[in-house]
Amino acid sequence: MGYIALYRKWRPKQFEDIVGQEHITTTLRNQIMNNRIVHAYLFTGTRGTGKTSMAKIFAKAVNCPNNHNGEPCENCNICEEIESSRVLDILEIDAASNNGVDEIRELREKVKYPPSLGSYKVYIIDEVHMLSQGAFNALLKTLEEPPSHVIFILATTEPHKLPATILSRCQRFDFKRVSVKDMVDRMAYICNEMDITIEEEALELIANNAGGALRDGLSILDQCLSLSKNNQKITYEDIVDILGLVSNEWLYQISQSIIEQDIYNTMELFHQVIDGGKDIIQMAKQLAEHFRNILMAKTLPQPQEILELSREQIGRVKNQGEKPSEERLLSYISSLSQIENTIKYSSQPMIILEMELIKLCKNPGAENLKELIDRIETLEREITNLKSVKREAKIPPSPKKSSRPLQEESITPEEKVQDTIVPINKGLTLEEVKAKWEEILKEVKREKVQVEALLKEGELAQLNGNKLIISFDLGFHQAKLSEKDNIKLLERIISRVMGSLLIIECVMQSQLSFQHQEEDPVQSAIKIFGEDVVEVVEDKED
Amino acid sequence: MKRYNNCFHGIIGQERIVEGLTQAIINNSIFHSYIFSGPKGSQRTRMAYSFARALLSKDKPSYNDYRIDDNNHPDLINIFPQGASIKIKQIREDIIGDILIKPFESNYKIYIIHDAHTMGVPAQNTLLKTLEEAPSYGVIILITDNLSALLPTIISRSQNYKFQPLKEEVIENYLQRHQGLELSKAREISLMANGSIERAIQLSQGEDIRQERQDLLEKLLRIIKDKDIVSVFSTGEYLMEQRDRLEELLDFLMLWFRDISVYKELGDNKWIIHKEDKKLLEEFSYYLSDKQINDIINDISIMKSNRRFNINLQLNIETMLLRIQEE
Numbered sequence: 001m002g003y004i005a006l007y008r009k010w011r012p013k014q015f016e017d018i019v020g021q022e023h024i025t026t027t028l029r030n031q032i033m034n035n036r037i038v039h040a041y042l043f044t045g046t047r048g049t050g051k052t053s054m055a056k057i058f059a060k061a062v063n064c065p066n067n068h069n070g071e072p073c074e075n076c077n078i079c080e081e082i083e084s085s086r087v088l089d090i091l092e093i094d095a096a097s098n099n100g101v102d103e104i105r106e107l108r109e110k111v112k113y114p115p116s117l118g119s120y121k122v123y124i125i126d127e128v129h130m131l132s133q134g135a136f137n138a139l140l141k142t143l144e145e146p147p148s149h150v151i152f153i154l155a156t157t158e159p160h161k162l163p164a165t166i167l168s169r170c171q172r173f174d175f176k177r178v179s180v181k182d183m184v185d186r187m188a189y190i191c192n193e194m195d196i197t198i199e200e201e202a203l204e205l206i207a208n209n210a211g212g213a214l215r216d217g218l219s220i221l222d223q224c225l226s227l228s229k230n231n232q233k234i235t236y237e238d239i240v241d242i243l244g245l246v247s248n249e250w251l252y253q254i255s256q257s258i259i260e261q262d263i264y265n266t267m268e269l270f271h272q273v274i275d276g277g278k279d280i281i282q283m284a285k286q287l288a289e290h291f292r293n294i295l296m297a298k299t300l301p302q303p304q305e306i307l308e309l310s311r312e313q314i315g316r317v318k319n320q321g322e323k324p325s326e327e328r329l330l331s332y333i334s335s336l337s338q339i340e341n342t343i344k345y346s347s348q349p350m351i352i353l354e355m356e357l358i359k360l361c362k363n364p365g366a367e368n369l370k371e372l373i374d375r376i377e378t379l380e381r382e383i384t385n386l387k388s389v390k391r392e393a394k395i396p397p398s399p400k401k402s403s404r405p406l407q408e409e410s411i412t413p414e415e416k417v418q419d420t421i422v423p424i425n426k427g428l429t430l431e432e433v434k435a436k437w438e439e440i441l442k443e444v445k446r447e448k449v450q451v452e453a454l455l456k457e458g459e460l461a462q463l464n465g466n467k468l469i470i471s472f473d474l475g476f477h478q479a480k481l482s483e484k485d486n487i488k489l490l491e492r493i494i495s496r497v498m499g500s501l502l503i504i505e506c507v508m509q510s511q512l513s514f515q516h517q518e519e520d521p522v523q524s525a526i527k528i529f530g531e532d533v534v535e536v537v538e539d540k541e542d
Numbered sequence: 543m544k545r546y547n548n549c550f551h552g553i554i555g556q557e558r559i560v561e562g563l564t565q566a567i568i569n570n571s572i573f574h575s576y577i578f579s580g581p582k583g584s585q586r587t588r589m590a591y592s593f594a595r596a597l598l599s600k601d602k603p604s605y606n607d608y609r610i611d612d613n614n615h616p617d618l619i620n621i622f623p624q625g626a627s628i629k630i631k632q633i634r635e636d637i638i639g640d641i642l643i644k645p646f647e648s649n650y651k652i653y654i655i656h657d658a659h660t661m662g663v664p665a666q667n668t669l670l671k672t673l674e675e676a677p678s679y680g681v682i683i684l685i686t687d688n689l690s691a692l693l694p695t696i697i698s699r700s701q702n703y704k705f706q707p708l709k710e711e712v713i714e715n716y717l718q719r720h721q722g723l724e725l726s727k728a729r730e731i732s733l734m735a736n737g738s739i740e741r742a743i744q745l746s747q748g749e750d751i752r753q754e755r756q757d758l759l760e761k762l763l764r765i766i767k768d769k770d771i772v773s774v775f776s777t778g779e780y781l782m783e784q785r786d787r788l789e790e791l792l793d794f795l796m797l798w799f800r801d802i803s804v805y806k807e808l809g810d811n812k813w814i815i816h817k818e819d820k821k822l823l824e825e826f827s828y829y830l831s832d833k834q835i836n837d838i839i840n841d842i843s844i845m846k847s848n849r850r851f852n853i854n855l856q857l858n859i860e861t862m863l864l865r866i867q868e869e
Binding site: 003004005008046047048094096097126127129130157213215216219222223225226227228229244263264267271275277279342344345346347348351352354355358359362 | 558561562565566569570571572573574581633634638664667668669670671672674675678688690694695697698699700701702704706709736793796797800803804807808811813832836839843846847
């Protein structure tokens, strides 16, 4: 009996004991020294950052007659009286349980009586966000113009719940989260004072898990103390045990087997710790964090500046990051942090994490999208190649010379010139172009859909040297496609696909028709029945 | 030391927590606020009572044991949800208003808040100050199965003990020793009990569950194999009839589909829970794709959490079954 929790026993008694809030302590001390105390303060910040403690110290300091540098002296009568909470001048009100209008009205009534001992009457209203709407409004007038001997200190974790009219009447101080280093220092000090031996790493681990709240840290420390037998030294492992954490070694192993996509090994490791009774939410959290470390070590030039790991560990993490791509690591992290939420509300957390691990092993997540597209493209190309091989086998190449006579007639003077400039045609035939036509259409479609639509209307008529003639039934199609931009685009694409420079010309079907008489019957058959009827060619052979 | 052990005598498993609490008593470092969080049936309540017994009986003979279990001890105050939740009024009257009165006959005054997650945010806020600065004899124990429903400011003020589901061997042992079951039956039930001793006892007294589950699986298999839309609805109806036991059946199905997934990846292995039904497992895993299995597990877990909100159960069940059927 009579045990007092560490965070109560070691509640700061002076401004300088408060950890990590120098910006506030300095201001408040200066206010006391210069006698510039205002009548209403608002202290906000997350849990365990020192709001209530600060309020109590401030109440003591303003009343202490012989304070030095703004600190209460701790020796005088008044300080002692306040410390043992025998004074009626300091009123600590729990707003969460006294949140009605009636309580505030009562407070208003009493405000006017002067302090009995010191020079100020201090009202500390804790958890002030829980006051009701009516209560806030009842407080407004008093808060704005209290008697000169009254100071209000409102403390809350949720300032956004306060009405703007309250906020504007107070001097607001935002409490920062306590940094790991500050917390370790404070806990080391307490342990030292209490003759507790504890490893430095153990303190760091506690601080990391306290989430910036000193009270959380001290609660964990307290739990360790109550477990320790006969004041033995408290080790890193003890803390790992109490927090239900998994060891670093395990993290390296399981992340490695996930990266290597080894499901069996992953399951083996997972069940090892499950049987050890570890906390599943923590496990998911730690694993996500580990992958984050890997990603950081992989991407940052100077990872040691960001990661709180030893040189040796960073090397190890970096090693792990060599194989997986950044995208893969990112997808690990995002799925693990998503699952963290699901786990919280699930009655079967084990199954959910287990399934997620299997999923991670099986598909390493979204690979680079561009990589995927490239892979699909090469596949497509190969398929079309296969098709064309098949077709060529079926169609005997038509005699080249048959198209010769056509050449002269359809060449305009302008093109003649071009002809002479780029005579690069590695002996392409019309059939080869036709075989690749589908692919060409697809490429064109990717660049400009309209052109593809037009092109579909046309028909491959002839290939004369490096000039490809496409014929059309309708003047509109021919004219549209003949536009300079479109022709250029076509030439570029077709030349690329065919691997040799070609010039495109669009003509009307009628312009060609009379030439057909002289043409190879096979060609004319194709003209008339369309490309699909290539089979006819075979028939002719028979 | 020995006497404290006696206090914790009835507790199954959770040795580490027993050890921790006993050590705290020996070190005389009793915290003013504890959270016992963990799934139902993981001995939280029993632990709280035992801890209370150890504290209250410190210097006195343990004759007052039965008064603790009967909720009849003057220095032990139990707070249960009134209806669906614990009301602010209860916190104010039963705890805040009461804690300043010194214990009647013991060194401690203990408050046990059952299902603490049913406290609303205002109720939890009301408790905050008292939780932080309780008088030295006051001990408040919060029991919950959903730690995330408590305010961080509450958790930060308390010592948190996380209860894991009991291991199968522990339940198996218990059933054999205290319920007089044969080994095979005890093992079977321990696998189905999901880490809860209460459910295990319930199961051991119930009908032939195995046969029933086998039937359910046969039905599901028919849906998968024959793509028979009619049996989707007849199975749905069957599940609706089992409404009272749905929670248990859903748990079972979740484990079953988890098994399929594991079986699919690794074949026969030591992590499969339903070892005795290998043939069925094989058949299921033949017909279902990875994505389907994942979706089904997701569906079940969503349905389980939705059940609290009075959703249209029938629709949910049918959606799940249709998912099983589709390809």
